[in-house]
Amino acid sequence: MARIIAIAIPKGGVGKTTTAVNLAASLAVAEQRTLLIDMDSSGAAGLSLGFTEGTIKTGMFEVFNFISRMNHAIHKTELSFLDIVPANVQTLQREERLMRLADNRAILRSALQGAAENYDYVIVDCPPFLRGLTTNALTAADSVIIPVKSGHFSLDAVDKFFKFIEWIRDVANKSLSVEGILLTMHEPNTRVTDITTRELHSKYRRFMFESVIPKNTALTEACFYGKPAILYNANSRGSGAYLSLAREIIAHSHEHRSLPRVQHHAHEIGQQA
Ligand SMILES: Nc1ncnc2c1ncn2[C@@H]1O[C@H](COP(=O)(O)OP(=O)(O)O)[C@@H](O)[C@H]1O
Ligand SMILES: [Mg+2]
Structure with a gap:
């Protein structure tokens, strides 16, 4: 059964989509069967893998409308271990309808039953707000990755999300559960970055991933060319950081699988700040 991981925090421009796409691609390169789900109606995750309007047949819009089953909305990508369900929301009318349907928070969970069996990981890219789509993702997920933009986050926002x-x-x-907090767009050795990173570590140390994503233009360029960074520039610091994150997550999963669920849950609550 797949481990379902939502990439979420109710804030835009913090690296959620970049993380969803590049983590999914890195897991696929490590030969983990991975499904990326684009739950943001902007379709940014799909675009980052080169899926434009003309190349999408069905997507989350049809799944939420019960027009299509999840299995029929899955598209193959350039990486043989990576599939995607794009958003397929091209108009504001479709967006409005999707938002209304997503008020039922159990749709994604039930749509994934069956489909998730064919994968090791399902990565869900969320929109920058909680209502509907993110709530669906968190209801379906085993865990959540919380990306925070290095030097530009508020601890208060992280507390609220917890x-x-x-x-x-x-x-x-x-x-x-919380898979971890991920520092993105990191530029070390600036005063603000150092102070805020220290604050985050002192409050949420146990939740921090060891991997930190550097600020790296290859990640933006790769997205522009519709490719994950690993296929655009495999030697870039950005793609290396996401490979390291994938390794951490695979190692976590082995721990989770060897720990009974209830025990894991109690363990995590005990850890919370
Ligand atoms: N590590 C990084 N280094 C440089 N640019 C990045 C990095 N991560 C994301 N970006 C860029 O920042 C912008 C916002 O990232 P995105 O992943 O779309 O955020 P979100 O999904 O949270 O709105 C995009 O233009 C993206 O290419
Ligand atoms: Mg996004």
Whole structure:
């Protein structure tokens, strides 16, 4: 059964989509069968892998409308271990309809039943708000990765998101855990970065990934050319950082699989700041 990981925080421009796409590609390169789900109606994750309007037949829009089953919305990518379900939301009318349907937070979870069996990992790219689509992703997920932009985050926003995750545990998904907090667009040795990173570590040390994503133009360029960084410039620092993140997550998964769920959950609550 796949490990379902949502990439979420209710904020835009922090590296959610870049993380979803490049983590999914790195897991695929490590020969983990991976499905990337584009839950943001802007379709940015699909675009980052070269899926434009003309190349998408069906996507999350059809899945949420019960027009298509998840299996029929899956598209192959250039990487043989990586598949994607694009958003396929081209108009504001479709976006409005998708938002309304997503008020039912259980749709993604039920749509993934069956489809997830064919994968080791399902990575869900979320929009920059909680309502509907992110709530669906957190209801379906085993864990969540929280990307924070190095030097430009507020601890208050991270605290609030942790509270929201606790609420989702209470009302919809008691086994949801925090996979980790990921520092993105990191530029070391600036005063603001050093101070804010220290603050984050002192409060959330146990949740911090060891891997840190540097600020790296190859990641932006790769996205522009519709490729994951590993296929655009495999030697770039950006693609190396996402490979390292994938290794950490694969190692975590082995631990999770050897630990009974209930025990893991108790362990995590105990760890919380
Ligand atoms: N590590 C990075 N280094 C440089 N640019 C980055 C990095 N991560 C993301 N970006 C760029 O920052 C912008 C926002 O990233 P994106 O992943 O789309 O954020 P989100 O999905 O949270 O809105 C994009 O233009 C992206 O190419
Ligand atoms: Mg995005």
